[in-house]
Amino acid sequence: MKSPANGPLLARLPFAAAVLCSLAVLGLRLPVPGQGRQPQDQVAPPPPKDVSLVISQEGARRIPLAIPPAIAPLNPELQGRLVDPFHRTLTSDLGSMATFILADPSLFPKGARPTVTREQGDAWIASGAQFLLDTQIQLSETQAQPGTGQVIAVAQLVDLRTLKVILSKSYTGTPAAVRKIAHTLANDLARQFTGQPGPFLSKIAFVSDRDGGQTKEIYAMDWDGEGQRRLTGHRSLSLAPDFSYDGSKIAYQSFNRGPSGIFVIASDGGAAKQVPLTTSLNASPSFSPDGKQIAFCGSVKGNPEIFTVNADGSYLKRLTDSPAIDSTPRWSPNGREIAFTSNRQGGPQIYLMDAEGANVRRITFAGTWNDEASFSPKGSQLAFSCRNEGDFQICVLDLLSGRTFQITNGGANENPTWSPDGSKIAWEVRRGDSSQIAVANPDGSGMRVITALGNNTSPTWSRNLD
Amino acid sequence: MGGFGAAVSFFDADFPFAYYVEQLQALIGANWLKPPVPDKTSVVVAFRILRSGQITDVKIETPSGVSVYDRAASRAIYAANPLPPLPPEYHGDALGVHIRFQ
Numbered sequence A: 001m002k003s004p005a006n007g008p009l010l011a012r013l014p015f016a017a018a019v020l021c022s023l024a025v026l027g028l029r030l031p032v033p034g035q036g037r038q039p040q041d042q043v044a045p046p047p048p049k050d051v052s053l054v055i056s057q058e059g060a061r062r063i064p065l066a067i068p069p070a071i072a073p074l075n076p077e078l079q080g081r082l083v084d085p086f087h088r089t090l091t092s093d094l095g096s097m098a099t100f101i102l103a104d105p106s107l108f109p110k111g112a113r114p115t116v117t118r119e120q121g122d123a124w125i126a127s128g129a130q131f132l133l134d135t136q137i138q139l140s141e142t143q144a145q146p147g148t149g150q151v152i153a154v155a156q157l158v159d160l161r162t163l164k165v166i167l168s169k170s171y172t173g174t175p176a177a178v179r180k181i182a183h184t185l186a187n188d189l190a191r192q193f194t195g196q197p198g199p200f201l202s203k204i205a206f207v208s209d210r211d212g213g214q215t216k217e218i219y220a221m222d223w224d225g226e227g228q229r230r231l232t233g234h235r236s237l238s239l240a241p242d243f244s245y246d247g248s249k250i251a252y253q254s255f256n257r258g259p260s261g262i263f264v265i266a267s268d269g270g271a272a273k274q275v276p277l278t279t280s281l282n283a284s285p286s287f288s289p290d291g292k293q294i295a296f297c298g299s300v301k302g303n304p305e306i307f308t309v310n311a312d313g314s315y316l317k318r319l320t321d322s323p324a325i326d327s328t329p330r331w332s333p334n335g336r337e338i339a340f341t342s343n344r345q346g347g348p349q350i351y352l353m354d355a356e357g358a359n360v361r362r363i364t365f366a367g368t369w370n371d372e373a374s375f376s377p378k379g380s381q382l383a384f385s386c387r388n389e390g391d392f393q394i395c396v397l398d399l400l401s402g403r404t405f406q407i408t409n410g411g412a413n414e415n416p417t418w419s420p421d422g423s424k425i426a427w428e429v430r431r432g433d434s435s436q437i438a439v440a441n442p443d444g445s446g447m448r449v450i451t452a453l454g455n456n457t458s459p460t461w462s463r464n465l466d
Numbered sequence B: 001m002g003g004f005g006a007a008v009s010f011f012d013a014d015f016p017f018a019y020y021v022e023q024l025q026a027l028i029g030a031n032w033l034k035p036p037v038p039d040k041t042s043v044v045v046a047f048r049i050l051r052s053g054q055i056t057d058v059k060i061e062t063p064s065g066v067s068v069y070d071r072a073a074s075r076a077i078y079a080a081n082p083l084p085p086l087p088p089e090y091h092g093d094a095l096g097v098h099i100r101f102q
Helices: A016-020 A076-095 A117-125 A177-193 B002-012 B018-029 B069-077
Strands: A049-053 A062-068 A101-102 A130-137 A151-159 A164-174 A203-208 A217-222 A238-243 A249-254 A261-266 A278-288 A293-300 A305-309 A326-333 A337-342 A351-354 A368-375 A381-387 A393-398 A405-407 A412-418 A423-431 A434-440 A457-459 B043-050 B055-062 B094-101
Touching: A049 B018, A062 B018, A076 A177, A101 A381, A130 A177, A151 A177, A164 A177, A164 A217, A164 B002, A177 B018, A203 A238, A203 A278, A203 A412, A238 A278, A238 A457, A249 A278, A293 A326, A305 A326, A305 B069, A326 A368, A326 B094, A337 A368, A381 A412, A393 A412, A393 A423, A412 B069, A423 A457, A434 A457, B018 B069, B043 B069, B055 B094, B069 B094
Parallel strands: A049 B094, A062 A101, A062 A130, A278 A326, A368 A412, A412 A457
Antiparallel strands: A130 A151, A151 A164, A203 A217, A203 A457, A238 A249, A249 A261, A278 A293, A293 A305, A326 A337, A337 A351, A368 A381, A381 A393, A393 A405, A412 A423, A423 A434, B043 B055, B043 B094
């Protein structure tokens, strides 16, 4: 708990007068669904003045947010099918953000919604909240055909100290899309507070052995582990999925036609297409950011090297030429560099080279084995599997400062992948005989295991936010 | 929640974009790493926020006399770029901001 004395202070009260005229139009009641912003009275406002602030404390401050369950008609079926999953999804998404701290629901006031009066606002503030996310859910009437109605969710975000509504939105969708509506609202709130959406509509693809019979198939799920579905049906070994940057495709390695090959499948499933290759080995594919090329680990004369190839199999090009083992290429987000693992100077370490194969330089030096590099979305950090002694852990290297942080401790941890907004890392954690996918903040805090069925490994996070 | 106690005087004035200033402060504050300097060292950095949230025209308005301190303050602002878009109800093209780091 930080001392109020160190808190922010506004030295000057800036453009308050300029904007008072807009207050009247910010309604305090939940808006009618679909209703747009009302026109404002234009009274030739004075030019806006500057804002002056004092920042005297270091580090992030979390914004206290209250998220009570949505107001909905009293109907047990509606509660279980819509209101509960909506609430769980919303609190799970926003509760995972470093921006917010969720207020304690046991302290929420009764009957202070909508929050109109000062007294009602203070009742919420007493629960520890500074902002209130108030929501309403309705199912449009189609009694004749149950399950065909439309869900209407209306949300407003109230600044409890001013009682002003600062975000007001309504969403419509099928009952099956209620979790997607919650993710969309969470993204809108993230955008409001941080300037960019969260990872809440992104997907994670991974490898699962849950179908048994020694097979491994490619699966996909939402970022919170919901909606797990099988994409491939090879009944074979399929490994190492990688999302294209636009989220439309997944490249992976599979043995379904005998020798190892690289395949591409639409990210919502369908028929897989093999990339025709003359190389053998054909492991760990990585899409170029423009989606036109795939880097992979292949071999012509028995020694693993890094190759690139067009997605249609044309223009096969060998980038490395070393008697050592070069593997696990990962294309950088700006397309200009490729990270890979090589044991050319002893133990396996991570190297960078230009996308044409020139200018190879080593970038990891600590530990005996560093592997499976993954670039952060901005390209400034690299997550990787690091080992000194014992099991692999997850490390994050800041490429600007050269500093490395280990973010896991306990169990074996491998195969990190970044969320598209850079706010999370997913990886596979093995404890005992079970491997599962975990998600956490890039400093390792807030870890959650999001799979449970069978063994689940090799996560790849989609890179598009919507 | 003591974290926003000092901000209350400011909200008492019914400043309607309080939430925006709050975010501004949180996002820049998150990047503010204070170099070890004598007490009472402070620097004022000025910049403008475009409607899109883009930060422009960062300049040291009142130097602290310790260049590493001034650079750390500028860095905190650059690292927060872009900020969230300005509130839709705000009618200016850009918002001028002066921050004293102390």
